[in-house]
Each structure stands twice: as C-alpha cells, then as structure tokens.
Amino acid sequence: MLAEWVDLLLGYASGALDSIREDESYPSLMHWARHEGSALVGGDLALAQALAPELWNQTxxxxxxxxxxxxxxxxxxxxCWCDSGRRHRDCCQQVTLPGPLPAHLMWMLSLRRWRGNTLRRALQFPEVPAQALLEAGIITAENGQPGRAQLILEVFFKCPDWCxxxxxxxxxxELLTDLYQERGFNRKKTALLDSAVDHGPPFLRGAALERQCLMYLDSDDLGNARQTFLRALQTLPNAPALAWLEIMLLLHEGHEGEAKERAGFWYRRLSRRDDIEGEQLAFLEELAANPAAALAEQMIHSEEELALPLSDLQEMLGQLGPAPPLSLAVNAxxxxxxxFDDIDIAHYEAWQGVFRAMSGDEYELEPGQDVWGHAGxxxxxxxxxxxxxxxxxILEELAMALTSRMGNLPWMAAPFFTPLHERLSQWLTVIERSGRRFLFAEGNNATLFRLGLALxxxxxxxxxxxARxxxxxxxxxxxxDPLGLREVLLEQxxxxxxxxxxxxxxxxxAARQAGEEQQWLGLLIGQALALYRLAREEEALExxxxxxxxxxxxxxxxxRDNPRREPASEDTPLPGSRAEAWQYRVLMREQWISTPGALAWLTRALRTG
Structure with a gap:
C-alpha cells in the first residue's frame, strides 16, 4: 500500500507543480485540483482538494x-482552505491521507526540474531542505545528469551539521565521489572525503575512509592505504566491506598467505551474524577459499556490459595452446x-577495424585513445x-589495454596476464636459443619488447x-633499455x-650513463634506499x-606524509619537475615506508644537507 501511495503522490505532486509554475497562483492550483488533479488520485475529489493546500504551503x-x-x-x-465554501471540519479535515506527506517533496521535485541560473539561485537559498537536496541529487545522478547532480550534492555536503x-x-x-572521479576533480574529491572523515557520523566516516583506502591502492601508495584501513577498522570494526578491503590490501602488499588467513577469519566472524546477506556470506566463503580468484571473479562481474565478454576472454586465454612460430630472419x-608475416598483417588489419587505437609513439605504453569505451x-x-x-x-595492444584497466590489480595477473606471458615466454625461448642478438630497433622486434613491458x-x-x-x-x-625496464626491475x-x-x-x-647529462631518477632513488638497507649510509648520502x-x-x-598532489596528466612529466618527482614518490615511497628508520634518516639527511 505504501508503494502505491508514493507513486500516486508523486504523480499528483508533479501535476500540481506544473500548475503552480504557470502563474504561481493559489486559486489556479485549486482550479487544477478540482478539474484535473482528481484524475491523478483515482477520481477522489476530496483527496485532491485536501492535498493541494498542503503542497502549496511547501512549494x-x-x-x-x-x-x-x-x-x-x-x-x-x-x-476550508480549499475554497469549497464549507467549514474545514466538514471538508478537508475529514480526509485522511493514505500515507505520509514529506515536507520537502515540492522542493525535491523543483530541484529536479530547474536548470541553469534558476537552479544555481535556488541552491543559494538558505532554507533548502537537506532531504530535498539529498534525494534530488541521487535521483538526478541516476537519471544520467552528472553536472546537475554534482551541483545539488555539493550544496548538501556543505551542511554544517554533518553528524x-x-x-x-x-x-x-559515494555518488559525489564517483562524479568527481569521472570528471577529473581530484582536489574536490579529496576535500569531500577529508571533510567526511573529520566531521561525519561514524557510518559516513567509515565510508569515506574506505574510499580513501581504495584511492591509495589505486595510486599504489600502500603505506597510506594501510593507515587508512586501520582507521576505518577502528571506526566500523564490523563492517563487511572491510573484509574484502583488507584482502585487497594484503594482496597488493604481496601477502597472499596472510590474505587467505584473514579471509577465513572474516568469514568465521561475520557468519555468526544474523544481518549478513546470503550473497555477502557466499562471497566471503569464496574469499576464504581463494582470495585472488574470488576478487578476480567479482571484478569481472562488476564490469556490467563487459562482464560476459571478459569472462569469455578469461576462459579463452586459459585454453591457449603452444605458441605458433614467429617469422624470424637473420639480418646482414x-x-x-x-x-610481420602476411597472416600477422591480415589479422592486425582486421583487429584494427574494431580496436581503432593505433599505437603512436613506439615507446608509449598505452594506446593513444581510450579503447575501453568500445571494448564490447x-x-x-x-x-x-x-x-x-x-x-x-595484436597481443601487444591487447596487453596494453588490459594493463591500462587491470595492471594495478594483483588478482588479475593469473586470469589475464599469465597466459599471455606464457605465450611470449615461448617466443623468447626460441630467440634465446638462436644465440643471436635481438635488438629493439630492428625489424618489428619492438612489438615483442612492448608486449613484454605491458606484461x-x-x-x-x-x-x-x-615479472622480474x-x-x-x-x-x-x-x-x-629503450623502455626503461631497469627502473621497473629495480622497484621489483x-x-x-x-x-x-x-x-x-x-x-x-650508472656506469653506462657516465658522461650523460640526464640521469635516471628512479635508479638513483632506488640505489640510495638499497644502500641504506645494507647499512652503507655514507654511500647512500652521496x-x-x-x-x-x-x-x-x-x-x-x-x-612528507600529505603533500599537495599533482593533477593527473597524460603527458610525460618534464625532467626535474615536481610532476616527475610526484611520479617517483608514488612509485618508491612504499619501499621507504616499509624500511625501518629509512624515512627518519632521509628527513635528517634533508635537514642537514
């Protein structure tokens, strides 16, 4: 019955709002209620007349x-205020509404309709009901209007009473965070989550900490991810979402055995609760059995339209047979x-007809455009x-595409990258057994090197x-080393x-680079850390x-723990720039954090230097 009332009320209120917006006149609204509105409430004239003044008062x-x-x-x-001419007790006072009438309803409907300057002016009104902002923002986002949803939800989260x-x-x-991420507003996203952590009630603080943890995982900042997870655990110790979050974190840290143990712990702990849904419990059981496989399957099925083709691709890769022979020749x-032989060329042309992402710069890893928009x-x-x-x-571009989408997810290695690695490994074995040199810049050799880097x-x-x-x-x-593999290998x-x-x-x-103007920053940073770990501090200082x-x-x-982030950019950072430094901070800081005393030593060295 309640659902029927909600549908009926929304239909009637929408019609009433249309009438009000024509001339914003109460008599016009009552005329509409008597002659048109009653049809929207099943022909109940008394209900139509009783609702109209209530809705007018909140519009x-x-x-x-x-x-x-x-x-x-x-x-x-x-x-009676419905202008029937009767006393109120004999008219609308006798009408009992079939369900509740939200006090913010007409504001919510108005926010969903207003556009441009009208919406912006309305959002500046100091008495906009918070619930109207909340519902209008969520509904607008679900209806595919991200810009309007962002405007509305931003005002909602400016509320002084977070608690x-x-x-x-x-x-x-979650919606506003996703909107910021999709639209590239990283600073706004960070500020929103920080505000929720600092001022929000426990359930909101926990949700914000979970998102922050995922952000750190995405940027490979495992130290901050671990700290944020522990804060989330203190805030909401029994939240089921923390189970898979911890497993993800442990797999990122390379602790597969501990991930399985903790998954079992969470399953035993949460299975004793009565409020856990069956699907959640089944997923926890799968996590306990095989954490990486369970997360991989979950990620694949979360891709919505791509879930089935990705699942089929996983199956196809798992059935790859021996690698076919390469077209190899000895040069002068x-x-x-x-x-490339004729078959390679024919297949590649057909592939490009659907993939449409020619690799540009031969040293660039990712294709020149987002190929996931038409991945289906x-x-x-x-x-x-x-x-x-x-x-x-084709394998090169497939590996590039998969890496751009899944490369930072440890649990995706086995289903997608390991089969491709096995195929490349067989080709490399043939090349190695020839005993001849095989250089990046000759023939189409670069294709195999770039495939290797992606893998x-x-x-x-x-x-x-x-990988090593x-x-x-x-x-x-x-x-x-035209692809910079040594920096990648050093980090590994x-x-x-x-x-x-x-x-x-x-x-x-370093010996190779002697006399060269440009030094490889990643190698130097890694060398300093390795020397410190080996207690060769004087050499590390040099x-x-x-x-x-x-x-x-x-x-x-x-x-620094929380320096200003560099905005995301597809351009290669300039040597010596802060953007380049940020890139290496993301790559290397976890290694410094995980090394006892390393950051404190580095801080002292920076001050005395």
Whole structure:
C-alpha cells in the first residue's frame, strides 16, 4: 500500500507543480485540483482538494525568491482552505491521507526540474531542505545528469551539521565521489572525503575512509592505504566491506598467505551474524577459499556490459595452446629480426577495424585513445577470432589495454596476464636459443619488447617473480633499455628485498650513463634506499646529493606524509619537475615506508644537507 501511495503522490505532486509554475497562483492550483488533479488520485475529489493546500504551503516560489507563501491552517469552524465554501471540519479535515506527506517533496521535485541560473539561485537559498537536496541529487545522478547532480550534492555536503546527516547520505557521498572521479576533480574529491572523515557520523566516516583506502591502492601508495584501513577498522570494526578491503590490501602488499588467513577469519566472524546477506556470506566463503580468484571473479562481474565478454576472454586465454612460430630472419649483421608475416598483417588489419587505437609513439605504453569505451566491440571480435591471439602486434595492444584497466590489480595477473606471458615466454625461448642478438630497433622486434613491458606491469603486483624474470630476459636481449625496464626491475627487486642485486644493477646502469647529462631518477632513488638497507649510509648520502641535483623536489616529497598532489596528466612529466618527482614518490615511497628508520634518516639527511 505504501508503494502505491508514493507513486500516486508523486504523480499528483508533479501535476500540481506544473500548475503552480504557470502563474504561481493559489486559486489556479485549486482550479487544477478540482478539474484535473482528481484524475491523478483515482477520481477522489476530496483527496485532491485536501492535498493541494498542503503542497502549496511547501512549494518554493520564484516570485518570492524561492520562499514559500504558506496559508494559515484553518480552524475547524473556519472556511476550508480549499475554497469549497464549507467549514474545514466538514471538508478537508475529514480526509485522511493514505500515507505520509514529506515536507520537502515540492522542493525535491523543483530541484529536479530547474536548470541553469534558476537552479544555481535556488541552491543559494538558505532554507533548502537537506532531504530535498539529498534525494534530488541521487535521483538526478541516476537519471544520467552528472553536472546537475554534482551541483545539488555539493550544496548538501556543505551542511554544517554533518553528524545529523541521515544514513541516505552514504550513497550520496559515494555518488559525489564517483562524479568527481569521472570528471577529473581530484582536489574536490579529496576535500569531500577529508571533510567526511573529520566531521561525519561514524557510518559516513567509515565510508569515506574506505574510499580513501581504495584511492591509495589505486595510486599504489600502500603505506597510506594501510593507515587508512586501520582507521576505518577502528571506526566500523564490523563492517563487511572491510573484509574484502583488507584482502585487497594484503594482496597488493604481496601477502597472499596472510590474505587467505584473514579471509577465513572474516568469514568465521561475520557468519555468526544474523544481518549478513546470503550473497555477502557466499562471497566471503569464496574469499576464504581463494582470495585472488574470488576478487578476480567479482571484478569481472562488476564490469556490467563487459562482464560476459571478459569472462569469455578469461576462459579463452586459459585454453591457449603452444605458441605458433614467429617469422624470424637473420639480418646482414647476423642479428635476429622478427617481421610481420602476411597472416600477422591480415589479422592486425582486421583487429584494427574494431580496436581503432593505433599505437603512436613506439615507446608509449598505452594506446593513444581510450579503447575501453568500445571494448564490447573488440572483445566480441576477438572472441569470434581466437586465431588473432597468434599475432604479436595484436597481443601487444591487447596487453596494453588490459594493463591500462587491470595492471594495478594483483588478482588479475593469473586470469589475464599469465597466459599471455606464457605465450611470449615461448617466443623468447626460441630467440634465446638462436644465440643471436635481438635488438629493439630492428625489424618489428619492438612489438615483442612492448608486449613484454605491458606484461611486466600487469604481472608485477600479482606475480612478481614472473615479472622480474621477464624484465631480465628482455634486458639480456637488448641492454640499451629503450623502455626503461631497469627502473621497473629495480622497484621489483626492492619490493622483494633483493638489495644487493638492486645495488649491482643500479651501479651498472650508472656506469653506462657516465658522461650523460640526464640521469635516471628512479635508479638513483632506488640505489640510495638499497644502500641504506645494507647499512652503507655514507654511500647512500652521496647518491642523495646526486638525486637532489637531478630533481630538487623528490626528497621533500618522499619525506612528507600529505603533500599537495599533482593533477593527473597524460603527458610525460618534464625532467626535474615536481610532476616527475610526484611520479617517483608514488612509485618508491612504499619501499621507504616499509624500511625501518629509512624515512627518519632521509628527513635528517634533508635537514642537514
């Protein structure tokens, strides 16, 4: 019955609002109620007449600068306010509404309708009901109007009484955070979440901390992700969402065994509660059995339109057979070259017909445009033509696309990147056994190197040993390292605690760069950390001096907990810039945080230097 009343009320109130907006006249509204409105409430004239004054009293009027013009409620013996001519007790007072009449209803409907300057002026009105803002913002976002939804929800979250916010404000916080993220408003997103953490009630603070933790995970800032998770755990210790959040964090940190143990703990703990939904409990059980596989399946099915093709792609990759032979030839310098054959070319042309993202700069990892906007097209074509997976240029672009979407998710390594790695590994084995050099710049060799780099980045979180081995194999083939594999490999060595190897590799690269003007910042930072871990602090200090010469921002950014973030950009940062320093902070700071005493030592070195 309540649902029927809500539908009936919304229909009637919308019609009443149309009537009011024509001339903002109460007599006109009552004329509409008697002659048209009754049809919207099942022909009940008494109900139509009783509702109209109630709705009039809460309607914001443009001619009153968005204030209402409420009528005084008549006494029992006074003339009824519906202008029927009868006493109130004999007229509208006898009508019992079938359900509640929200006091903010007409404001909510008005906010959904107003556009442009009218909406902006209305949002400046000091007495806009908070519930109207909340509901209008959520509904507007769900109706595909992100700009208007953002305007409305921003006003809602400027409310001074955060602690009085209803529980509906949690999905509103999620919506506004998503809107900021989709529209690239990173500072606004950060400020909103910070405000919710600082001022919100526990349920809202917990939701904001969860989002902050995910943001840190996305940027690979595992130290802040861990701290934020612990704060969320203190705020909402029994929230089911924290279970999968902790498992994600542990997998990012490379603690697969602990992830499985904690998943089992959460399952046992939450299964004793009566308020946990069956689907949640089933997912927790899957997490406890195989955390990475459960998260991978969840992520795939959360892709909505892409869930089925991604699932089919996972199955197809899992069934890849032996790698087909490459078209290899020996050039005049006795080096090996790979060349596209006719089949490669034909397959690649067909693939490009649906993929439409030619790789631009040969050293660029990601395609020149967002290929996920039409991923349904190229995934469907790939599934219909499994033979395309025999073509290295197609595998290169597929790996690039998958890395751009899933490369920072450890649990996606096994289903998507490991099968592609196995195929490339078989090709590399053939090349290695030839005993000939294989250089990036010759023939179409770059395709295999770029495929390798994409797979290294896709594997490094979920299968670090495979990623390191692949990087070493590619460097052994061409030591000139045009793709910057040594920086990637150094970060992997530090993550695995292989400090002696990290020092040897960075020293070898420094010898290669002797006399060159541009030094590789990542190698220097990694070398300094590895030397510190090996208690070779004097040598580490010498490296820090060189780091400061190459980029004067990086040491300060490494030591500060919450520096100003650099805005996201697709452009390669300029050498020596703060943007370059921020890039390396994101890449390396977790290693410094996880090294006992390293940041304190670095801070002292910065002050005394």
């Amino acid at each position: 914001p009027l443009l001619r009153e600068d968005f204030a209402s013009e409420p009528l005084a409620r008549p006494g029992p013996e006074e003339p 009085g916010m209803p529980e509906q404000s949690e999905p509103a916080l 310098e006795e080096r090996l070259e790979y060349h 097209d190229w995934l469907d074509a790939l599934l219909r033509h499994p033979g395309w997976l025999a073509s290295p240029p 290294i980045l896709g594997l490094e979180r979920g299968s670090g040993e495979r 081995t692949l990087a070493e194999r590619l460097l052994a083939l061409d030591g000139s 060595l530090l993550r695995a605690g292989h400090n002696q190897e990290a020092v040897r590799m960075s020293e070898a690269m 490296i820090l001096e060189r780091v400061n010469e190459v980029n004067p921002y990086i040491l300060s950014l490494l030591t």
